[in-house]
Amino acid sequence: MPASASSMNARLPRLAALCLAAVFVVAARAPDLPELIAEYEDFAAEYPMEAGRSDPTSSREGWPAESPKDMAWRRAELERLADALDRLPDRSLEQEDRINRDHLRALIGWRIEGIDFDERRFAFVAHEGFYNTPYSVARRIDLQNEDQARAWLARMRGIPAYFAQQRANLERGVATGWTHPELVADVAVAVLRKQIARAPEQDPMVEALAAFPAVAAQARGLIANEIRPAQRAMLSYIDGPYREAARQELGIAAVPNGRAYYDFLLRYYTTTDLSAEDIHALGLSEVRRIRAEMDAVIASTGFEGDFAEWLHFLRTDPQFYATSREELIEKYAAAAKRIDGVLPRYFSHLPRQPFTIVPVPRELEEGYTTARGGGGGDMEKGFAGTFVVNTSHLDQRPLYEVPALSLHEAAPGHHTHGALNRENRNLPGFRRARDLLAFREGWALYAERLGHEMGVYRNAYEKFGSLSTEMWRACRMVVDTGIHVMGWDYARARKCFEDNTALADVNIDTELARYIGAPAGAVAYKVGELKIVALRQRAEEALGDRFDIRAFHDLVLAQGQLPMTLLETQVDAWIEANRE
Template sequence: MMKPTVAGALCAAGILMLGQAGAVPAAPAAPAALAAPRAGAPEARFAAIHRAEWRWRVQQGLVRGESERGRVDPDFPRVDAASQRTRLQHWQKVMGQLDGIDAARLSAPEQVNYQVYRAQIAAFVEALRFREYEQPVNADSAFWTDAAYDARQPFAAIEDYRAYLTRLGRMPRYFAEQVGNMRAGLARGFTPPRVTLQGRDAALASVAGAAPEDTVFYLPFKSMPAAIPAAEQAALRAQAIAAIREQVQPAHAATLAFMRGQYIPGARDTLAAERLPDGRAYYQSKIAEFTTTGMTAEEIHRTGLAEMAKIRAEMLQAIAATGFAGDLPAFLHFLRTDPQFYARSAEELLMRAAWIAKKFDARADQYFGYLPRRRFAIRPVPPDQAPYYTAGRGGPGVYLVNTYDLPSRALYSLPALTLHESAPGHAFQMPVALEQKGVPPFRRAYISAYGEGWALYAERLGTEMGIYETPYEVFGMLSYQAWRAARLVVDTGIHAKGWSRAQAQAYLRENTALSEHEVTTEVDRYISWPGQALSYYLGQMAIMEARARAEQALGAQFDIRAFHDTVLQLGSVPLPVLAGRIERFIAEGGKSPYPKEG
């Protein structure tokens, strides 16, 4: 799963801008499908709209400009209610402008751009219309954990350190605006359920109560580039200690007091998104955002039940292949309790993950024609986040493995997790998207239905690639498939059908091999983040259905590398856009989107 940003002023959690933290390497060749738009009137009008809006986003501090990429942002965006209302009005105006364009007159590449852009702006409008900024925290993330992101990145130049110090000094203003929004949400009952907030204040406490040098915000100063003179390093360290003591820690302490004294005690007791203000419409808006479809909660719930039945049959076959004599509940108990399936140290878990990632590298060119230039590191999840974090998370340049509570981190699930989060999943797909030439900057977005669907597809692809070496690892993959199909049932069950927390936990416990710790943290994530869990399986189904159509239509002409390159070259797009692109792929005879060299 890609890291979310609930604090970001872009608001729509299903659409996250990529590439803001690092420079984007150039692709070796521009895909033919991404040629410059024709100079006709519709293309010109559309280009004028999205270019002006992007410049406005940069001015608002919501994204970084091209010249600022890879550098530390010296400030936080304004997130107060007045700024959010201004953004809503601006994006509503942009939607009106888009509605005035006859999209059918655009070229094929520009029609893709239009569909992606319009869905993006629509998600921003809906998130602001429902005032999601009044809930900048959920069971998975919070604005204060997002604020620590830069502290964990290496700084290359003295200018980065100076910008970072400026940023630390502006943290009190940013935190105060976020808390102000939370107060407004609390007043109208727009909060996460109280049960999902227990313990989520730990990261605040770890900063507020420590020596400045022991906080996460001091990390960049523990190892500084040798090119910075020693005297300058000492001065920067002194300034950092002062900024953390005088600005950062008071902001965290004030937020911690608010969380413990008012927010957590006053948070709602109900679980369902449909119990929020205008809740039914709100939940449907999240379904649309995270699935990029018009499906209803009832349709998704039925789909989940049907898919779970199919996966259950595969799981029984995998159990038989292990030679285990008992039924599914007995097998799940065996997997959860036998020491052979668990690492004895954090280092062992990390090394096993690295070994699996290298197994993919040996087979990559058989399944992908275009390989991203950017590599990724494998790191443990930071300890202040690990207790409530997912098993792993990946993105450009990194695959995070959660080494907290090792008895909850099954080795038989590690191959599926690694394929999802590293390569060919998130740490592979996102760099491919970022390396494309000739795309407007709004296409550097991450759309959950596409991105999570691709990563889940990557888990299934591991069976073809020979990544799973034992029936237990195959079962681990199937358990992960069941876990994502179960999300269709659980998310809609909680938010539209009145399911209890215990009911949702029982469904995951009985249908997957997830540990009890994971069952608890996952259900709390679904409760506090409506709709996000629906992205995965529906996205995978769309990719698998598109592949099946292409295989049937093209027959012997079907080339798996050309198909994968076509899907990935698009970058994140709504699922209907992906379906349309594969129809064009079929019509063009299944050719690769990249021109042949030489």
């Protein structure tokens, strides 16, 4: 029997309530993993420069927002994403989904910890810092039209405010006892002085506008009237009040809560739970192993003399050094092409993107590391990858280290890894970024070791050069932990390198400034490399004749980047899949 109008009217509020409840149930549905990954990618897009995705021609991007208020907002967003990831039911996830979830959850957790330590109080790290950010962006610009040129000019107008924000962060560090030692401030001062000394028309920010004279004229005026005053004010602050407040101790453990911060940095950079004491002991063990291999190489040359005399020979004999900046670049280019010829025997998948070899800009070379590769490439926009070489102090840039550094920084190291990441659209963006130092640098150091199998090292000197660069990374484990936890002074840290490596004096001092200014990062190289070596050995033992070196390398590089524990999970799964 049909319901009466009055009874139907009585039910309408209940029906409406039920419908509304259903709407809320749908609206409250927990997001799945792809949605959470997309949310994180949207979050990362708010900070494109940090994610390596900046468009220099976009006026919308501005410069990194890193005030306490901005960081609090980031933390809240990260915490929300972390909670949502924690609520995902494990049984609903396939192997690759679990890898993505666990990686993203770890990454978010580390970022939250970094914010909680208010680490933006350290606004610069020796030669790296906010003062270089505009120049790093400017050197990647390829402006196609006047609209893009004006967008770049608009970004330049934001530089003084960006500097002011970074000064506030530094002042907060001074007020709370979070400052660098003087020697780290000295490097920042040297970089700023060189930037300020350049005429506006020769500034890279203006040089990018060469095809647009009217806009370039405005940029020159902007630099002279607004940007240079901001740089001078920053120079005066770092060289004055900041230097006066610099901490006396070299180690980060001396700042309030410094040991806890160092322990966090070790977890983040190595992606392991190894303690400072564990890493120190592992480093000493590696130093002993590598030293024995060095002694064997020296013996093979027939050299008569002790280790110190051998190092003196390498550091002073002219045959081991280029006589011009151009010659040094040519030596790197020749080594890179020699390596290219054997790569297909060890890799099935190589990137489409080439790389170019360029000198470190003159204003940065003092205090800059020996070489650096893997950055700045974008095939879609017509940019090759870049392998930058420090061509200053030629008498301290030994040629016997060129092959090892080429393997590490270019192919099959950083460039190969980075270019394959950019081309691998099967991975979410966060796995193609450059966040995880242990994976990225561990792979590059493994590439140096692979050079022995590949036949890249042609003589005893180049083999020793490879061992010297490996010893350099082993000494990092000892020295970094020694400085920041065990109270080592500068002389003791320096002696570790003097006694065990062929590094020239300028390189040792540059490296020590880096370790002091950027705690814990330097130890990740060896930790990551040793893990990759151990996983390869595990696969070789398990698979025997079935082991395929090219397939193993392709597997590792196909991961983009992962914490070491998750890389182990992937390799173990690959071993099981290839047993039969």
